[in-house]
Amino acid sequence: MQFLQHIGEYTLLMGRVLRWPDRQRMFWRQYSRELEKQGLQSLPIVLIISLFIGAILTIQAKINTENPLLPTYTVGLLTRETLLLEFSSTILCLILAGKVGSSIASEIGTMRITEQIDAMEIMGVNSANYLILPKILAFLTMMPMLVIVSTAIGLLGGWAVGAFTDIITVHDYLIGIQYAFNPYYVWYSLIKSLVFAFVITSMASYYGYSVKGGAIEVGRASTKAVVNTNIMILFLDLILSKLLL
Amino acid sequence: MIEVKDIVKIFDGHVVLDHVSTELRDGEVNMIIGQSGSGKTVLMKSLIGLHDLDEGQILYDGRDLAEMRNKDIRMLHREVGVLFQGSALFDSMSVMENVLFPLEMFSHLNREERQARAEFCLQRVEIPQHLWNAMPNEISGGQQKRVAIARAIVLEPRYLFCDEPNSGLDPKTSLVIDALIQDITREYNICTIVNSHDMNSIMEIGDNIVFLKDGRKEWQGSRHELFDSENEALNDFVFASELFKRIKKQ
Numbered sequence: 001m002q003f004l005q006h007i008g009e010y011t012l013l014m015g016r017v018l019r020w021p022d023r024q025r026m027f028w029r030q031y032s033r034e035l036e037k038q039g040l041q042s043l044p045i046v047l048i049i050s051l052f053i054g055a056i057l058t059i060q061a062k063i064n065t066e067n068p069l070l071p072t073y074t075v076g077l078l079t080r081e082t083l084l085l086e087f088s089s090t091i092l093c094l095i096l097a098g099k100v101g102s103s104i105a106s107e108i109g110t111m112r113i114t115e116q117i118d119a120m121e122i123m124g125v126n127s128a129n130y131l132i133l134p135k136i137l138a139f140l141t142m143m144p145m146l147v148i149v150s151t152a153i154g155l156l157g158g159w160a161v162g163a164f165t166d167i168i169t170v171h172d173y174l175i176g177i178q179y180a181f182n183p184y185y186v187w188y189s190l191i192k193s194l195v196f197a198f199v200i201t202s203m204a205s206y207y208g209y210s211v212k213g214g215a216i217e218v219g220r221a222s223t224k225a226v227v228n229t230n231i232m233i234l235f236l237d238l239i240l241s242k243l244l245l
Numbered sequence: 246m247i248e249v250k251d252i253v254k255i256f257d258g259h260v261v262l263d264h265v266s267t268e269l270r271d272g273e274v275n276m277i278i279g280q281s282g283s284g285k286t287v288l289m290k291s292l293i294g295l296h297d298l299d300e301g302q303i304l305y306d307g308r309d310l311a312e313m314r315n316k317d318i319r320m321l322h323r324e325v326g327v328l329f330q331g332s333a334l335f336d337s338m339s340v341m342e343n344v345l346f347p348l349e350m351f352s353h354l355n356r357e358e359r360q361a362r363a364e365f366c367l368q369r370v371e372i373p374q375h376l377w378n379a380m381p382n383e384i385s386g387g388q389q390k391r392v393a394i395a396r397a398i399v400l401e402p403r404y405l406f407c408d409e410p411n412s413g414l415d416p417k418t419s420l421v422i423d424a425l426i427q428d429i430t431r432e433y434n435i436c437t438i439v440n441s442h443d444m445n446s447i448m449e450i451g452d453n454i455v456f457l458k459d460g461r462k463e464w465q466g467s468r469h470e471l472f473d474s475e476n477e478a479l480n481d482f483v484f485a486s487e488l489f490k491r492i493k494k495q
Binding site: 022110115118124 | 293295319320321322323325327329331333334335336346347349350351
């Protein structure tokens with residue numbers, strides 16, 4: 001019953017969010033702030049995680065494919081497919097749900113309990129549209145770029161394993177990451193990431209916007225936002241994989 | 246003027262406002278007073294349109310709030326300034342940006358005119374220029390209240406609502422805020438509604454005082470009439486302390 005209530009309230013909120021902004025100038029200003037806050041500020045964590053995961057995937061792929069029947073380029077192939085199909089879209093979004101989602105939920109939740117949202121509403125501002133729409137659109141803009149950067153840096157991490165250790169040769173790795181490349185997988189990854197970007201920002205905004213009470217409730221809303229967004233991402237990953245692959 | 250006609254508000258079977266009627270006049274500081282739980286906040290939120298009424302009418306200069314559509318209520322809200330208990334300044338914006346916000350959202354002034362209007366309002370509430378680019382958390386509670394007043398009056402509202410404006414302020418700063426609210430009310434002929442517990446404020450600036458008890462209007466009058474009132478519940482509330490009892494006797 002509570003689940004249905006959440007769906008109803010979320011739908012009503014999105015009905016208020018997904019409207020043409022009252023003032024274009026104010027919207028673009030908010031949008032550019034969010035691009036910086038959600039996109040550029042997420043870049044360091046994306047770079048670090050992707051680099052290490054790329055390297056780790058390469059090492060683990062090598063350990064699990066030590067079979068003379070398998071060609072030596074298999075390691076590069078496995079690293080590329082894992083990064084492209086799952087890590088740089090789904091796992092990266094799970095990580096960003098923690099960073100971006102909790103930040104959005106706590107920011108909007110704090111505005112709610114300190115009456116800043118009430119102040120906007122009483123001024124006649126559609127607070128949901130003003131606060132949430134720029135966040136959703138900014139993250140939708142930045143997410144494909146983060147996915148592409150993550151994939152590239154992950155592949156670079158795998159290359160570093162070849163370049164600086166004797167686990168695999170750079171030559172075999174480079175052949176592997178180019179072997180039987182299917183460009184559709186890039187589109188698959190980008191489509192998934194766009195869906196997840198919408199889920200992260202809209203669900204986190206919903207949990208923040210509907211906070212009632214004090215600071216403890218803001219913390220709870222932030223936790224709920226991250227947990228439920230993660231569950232939703234995994235559920236949608238399953239559905240999208242079935243539909244798109 | 247705001248006319249409140251026989252309004253009833255019920256939450257979960259509990260009557261919070263019980264057939265309350267009153268008039269809140271222009272150019273006067275209209276104060277809603279009463280103990281905690283007496284219905285002050287619900288009355289104020291009902292006046293602003295944040296609560297739907299179960300019975301009765303609220304008329305803003307003859308315009309019935311209940312008959313307004315969402316769009317009309319949003320238009321009405323542009324004539325309303327609100328000073329919240331905790332100031333409710335936008336903490337991601339500077340002092341100047343907070344005051345500019347309503348202008349950027351709703352006015353048709355150009356950039357220079359908006360800036361001039363915001364500067365005028367900040368000067369009117371005596372915020373020194375070196376604080377205009379400060380963030381809200383970098384200024385004192387009294388200064389935050391003054392910035393919130395500047396933001397509330399920047400669009401020249403016809404109605405100003407103040408929820409516990411002196412909450413958390415020292416007595417001297419409270420007097421400054423009271424004087425500012427009173428001056429602005431007179432200067433712009435605004436209908437100001439103040440929800441307060443603060444006896445000093447009531448005695449200083451209450452032109453029209455509405456006393457609520459258990460959701461009912463128990464008494465209404467000016468601060469001068471307050472001293473001579475024989476209403477037992479009002480006297481118990483207003484002259485609760487020994488100091489005020491002695492003042493009343495004198």
